[in-house]
Amino acid sequence: MARLKNRQKTTMLEKAPFLLSFFIPVLIMIGIFIQRQIYPFGDSSFLRTDMYHQYAPFMNEFMEKLKTGGSLSYSWNIGMGSNFVALYAYYLASPFNWLLIIVPQSLLIEFMSYLIVLKIGLSGLSxxxxxxxxxxxRDLGISFFAIFYALSAYMAAYSWNIMWLDCLILAPLVMLGLERLVKEDKCLLYCLTLGLSILSNYYISIMMCIFMVLYFIALLIMEPNHRGIFKKCLNFGIYSLLAGGLAACLLIPVLFALRLTASGDINIPKTLSSYFSCFEMLARHFVNVETETGLDHWPNIYCGVGVLLLLPIYMTNKRIPNREKIVKGVLLFVMLIGFSLNIPNFVWHGFHFPNSLPARQSFLYIIVLLTMCYEAYRNLRSSTGSQLSGSFWGVVIFIFLCEAIITVETFSFKIYYVTLLFVGIYALLLSAYKKGKMYAPTLAILAFTVIAVEASMNTAVTSVSTVNRTSYLENQDSYHALAEAIEKEDSSLFRIEKDTRKTKNDAALAGYRSASLFSSTANSHLSDLYKALGLEGNTNAYSFTGATPLTSSLLGVKYTLSVNELDSELYTLKNTDGNAKLYENRFSLPIGFMVPSDMAEQWNYKGANPALSQNSFVYEAAGCGDILIRSQEGTSSAGKYSFTVPETGFYYVDVTNSSIKDVTFSNGGSTKSFSNVNRGYLLDLGKLEAGDTVTLTTEQEEQNFTADFYRLSLTELQNCIDTLNSQPLIIDHYTDTTVTGRVNASSDGLLYTSIPYEEGWTVKVDGVETEPVIFADTMISISLTAGAHSVEFSYEPDGLKLGLMISLASVLLLILLSTATYAFRKRQKALAERDSSDEQPKVETKQSKAEEKQPEEKQQKQETEQTAAPQMTTES
Known part of the structure; x- marks a missing residue:
């Protein structure tokens, strides 16, 4: 019975490091959630940055597809229509996300928030x-460093970036797999974990693959025996390619899709430059340093201030091989260069400069650093007291030098002294551990307490910002109900927009088709067209902001959602639900309509300004006059533009000074604010009365405010809409990936559609596959002869079949290699056992001879110990 209890106690002690590495970070995060009053502990929500704008809407769209059996190839609810495979691979590929099928839609945000907590715990465990x-x-000390990995500055800065966290969980396992590949010729763990990492998030896995090449070289150099190096290199190459092959079902379609994005272009920097000094970069190891998620390039590398003490001890410890110190020191240096120099930074991020969220590979640096520091910790008792003392005073001097040198505002004086306090505490704990004078459980409890306080304080100070949950979800159910009702009533294929949006992905959150998108997989050609027509367009986004009735109709937007009363000259109220209202746009066009045959060549959509582009469209397409009529100029001055309205009507403003970012419009007692005006969209001022004096102002008073005012001509707009509506594409049926319809062309012409073009669309006219015309470098159009035609569009992501075939072949090849390796090793083991049994008599003979010599050797050993005993006593 006593033996059983001891065995159970031993088992619990062996499990303790893993349990603590998981539960301490989880409990710290839950404690912060309680303090922040995050639901269900209050009405706040952990929706930070892209989690607010992208992940929640995309997760909702994925959930709907899982629950309703929708296609995972394409989505009409994201942008004008998006390749869902590419979007899934970038944002949603985590295996954890498939749990959404059992999650109530009302708890989507909480699923995401607490999934982050779970992944943080799993990172520590991993x-x-x-x-x-x-x-x-299974020393308890491994959990000290695991906690700091789980709650590092990288996690504090990017924990909301839920799509990256799987790679943080898998990275240590991929490293372990690579070590087994090099040291034991065991390749399966490396291949499977790297393949899963690429599947989970291919973008962060680019950095993982770059690091694994560097780490593989480092492992080869550190190997004491360099025999079989060719085999190791061959294994590394084969199983790395197999890992990529396992993920090819997503990788290949993504590679094709990326050609349409702004990230598809590679512009290598021509000159080498530095972002910051070494002191400023290394000081980001201090506690409570504000994390960087903006356009500055600061790396988030804090992982406990104890590393400042332990790294010098690692470098001076005699038990750690010099070769290992040099190789890992060089590896750290290479990674630090990747943070501070522009060209290495460009390479690390997949030959692309990230749009904010810098140093996305810094979690790999943290892994290497913490591993080195744990090795220093486990060998601490072989270090001298002077080494520990020297490390402590060296860190103290470094902290005070940083305080004297660094002028960056994010480093307040408190940071230096709080860091110094923790360094002092850790120095005392390390000294007590080294001397072994303190009761071990007491020392462990003190260490965990200090670590938990430091990690939780840093995370609480630098992370977990919140928004009001009720505000974020306000009217979402009503928007969804209104969209669902109109889809039952109107069988045509149309889009819906909101007059004011919380995000550019509101449609995915409420479940309707829209014309706005914010995504790294955004079609750059569509963004260019938006900007040319006076709508908001950016590197990875395009938005309905700035739309006129004409551009709205060209994008197939038939209905508008709002909580406001909209002008009856432009909108007709269709339905209400709670505070939300659904309006039908009075000026709208179907998803497709006929235009002249030469329209694609004649219309220059990249006109001098958005108004000219729109006016030229109505002229070329319908022979109509200008719909946007330029008004007389106002009075311009520094930071201000004044204008007197000459005629009652709907007005739009084109701010021609592209340096102006924010504008406030004033008309009598009413005001309206516009942000990101430098993205080139038209400012919709609404309906103005003749004689009104309006003012546009910006806080950038040094800028000369220049602008053009345009009045909307409702007469010309109506003529144009009537003409284009005379030959519509009538939709008979549509699904996520197909559209079928018919059109009666009065003469030879071009069928314009507002379906964005990308490889993967197949077009058939009267049952015969037809090559589409790409209208304005963006939209699918079809050349048609006069008469009635049936038209069919079908979509399959380009490269999907090829990717699936490569993945299947990789799985089969991996099974074949694993089976062959297992059979070979089993045969080798059998041969070794047979040889051993054949040689057993000889071994026994040698063993008996050894036993004969044992009494003599034992006597010599005892004499030696007796001679040495007085010396050991004296030394002690």
């Missing part, structure tokens, strides 16, 4: 497992 296997130990 790194703990790596340290345990790497150092062949």
């Amino acid at each position: 790194f703990c497992w790596y340290l345990s296997r790497h150092f062949k130990t």
Whole structure:
């Protein structure tokens, strides 16, 4: 019975590091959630940055597809229509996300928030497992470093970036797999974990693959025995390619889709430059340093201030091989260069400069650093007291130098002294551990307490910002109900927009088709067309903001959602639900209509300004006059533009000074604000009365405010809409990936559609496959002869079949290689056992001879110990 209790106690002690590495970060995060009053502990929500704008809407769209059986190839609810495979691969490919099928839609935000907490805990557990296997130990100390990995500055800065966190969980396992590949010729763990990482998020896995090449070289150099190096290199190459092959079902379609995005162009920097000094970069190891998620290039590398003490001890410890110190020191240096120099930074991010969220590979630096520091910790008792003391005073001097040198505003004086306080505490704890004078459980409890306080304080200070949950979800149910009702009533294919949006992806959140998108997979040609027509367009986004009735109709937007009363000259109220209202646009066009045959060549959509582009369209397409009539100029001055309205009507403003970012419009007692005006969209001022004096102002008073005012001609607009509506594409049926319809062309012409073009669309006219015309470099159009025609559009992501075939072949090849390797090793083991049994008599003879010599050797050993005993006593 006592033996059983001891065995259970031993088992619990062995599990303790893993349990603590998981539960301490989880409990810290839940404690912060309680303090922040995050639901269900209050009415706040952990919707930060892209989690607010992108992940929640995309998750909702994925959930709807899972629950309703929708296609995972394409979505009309994201932008004008988007390749869902590419979007899934970038944002949604985590295996955890398939749990959405059992999650109530009302708890989507909470599923995301607490999934982050779970992934933070799993990151700690994963790194703990790596340290345990790497150092062949279950020492409680591995959990100290695992906690700091789980709650590092990288996690504080990017924990909301839920799509990256799977790679943080898998990175230690991929490293462990690579170590087994090099040291034991065991390749399966490396291949499977790297393949899963690429599947989970191919973008962060680019950095993972770059790091694995560097780490593989480092492992080869650190290997004491360099025999079989060719085999190791061959294994590394084969199983790395197989890992990519396993993920090819997503990778290949993504590679094709990326050609349409702004990220598809690679512009290598021509000159080398530095972002910041070494002191400023290394000081980001201090506690409570504000995390960087903006356009500055600061790396988020904090992982406990104890590393400042332990790294010098690692470098001076005699038990750690010099070759290992040099190689890992160089690896750290290479990674630090990747943060501070522009060209290495460009390479690390997949030959692309990230649009904010800098140093996305810094979690790999943290893994290497913490591994080195744990090795210093486990060998601490072989270090001298002077080494520990020297490390402490060196860190103190470094902290005070940073305080004297660094002028960056994010470094307040409190940061230096709080860091110094924790450094002092850790120095005392390390000294007590080294001397072994403190009761071990007491020391462990003190260490966990200090670590938990530091990690939780840094995370609470630098992370977990919140928004009001009720405000974010306000009217979403009503918008969804209104959209669902109109889809039952109106069988045509149309789009819906909101007059004011919380995000550019509101449609995915409420479940309707729209014309706005914010995504890294956004079609750059569509963004260019938006900007040319006076709508908002950006590197990875395009928005309905700035739309006129004409551009709205060209994009197939038939209905508008609003909580406001909209002008009856432009809108007709169709339905209400709670505070939300659904309006039908009085000026709208179907998803497709006929235009002249030469329209694609004649219309220059990249006109001098948006108004000219729109006016030229109505002239070329319908022979109509200008719909946007330029008014007389107003009075311009620094930071201000005044204008007197000459005629009652709907007015739009083109701010011609592209340096102006924010504008406030004033008309009597009413005001309206516009942001990101430098993105080139038209400012919709609404209906103005003749004689009104309006003012546009910007806080950038140094800028000369220049602008053009345009009045909408409702007469010409109506003539144009009537003409284009005379030959519509009538939709008979549509699904996520197909559209079928018919059109009666009065003469030879071009069928314009507002379906964005990309490889993967197949077009058939009267049952015969037809090559589409790409209208304005963006939209699918079809040349048709006079008469009635049936038209069919079908979509399959370009490269999907090829990717699936490569993935299937990779799975089969991996099974074949694994089976062959297993059979070979089993045969080798059998041969070794047979040889061993054949040689057993000889071994026994040698063993008996050894036993004969044992009494003599034992006596010599005892004499030696007796001689040495007085010396050991004296030394002690």
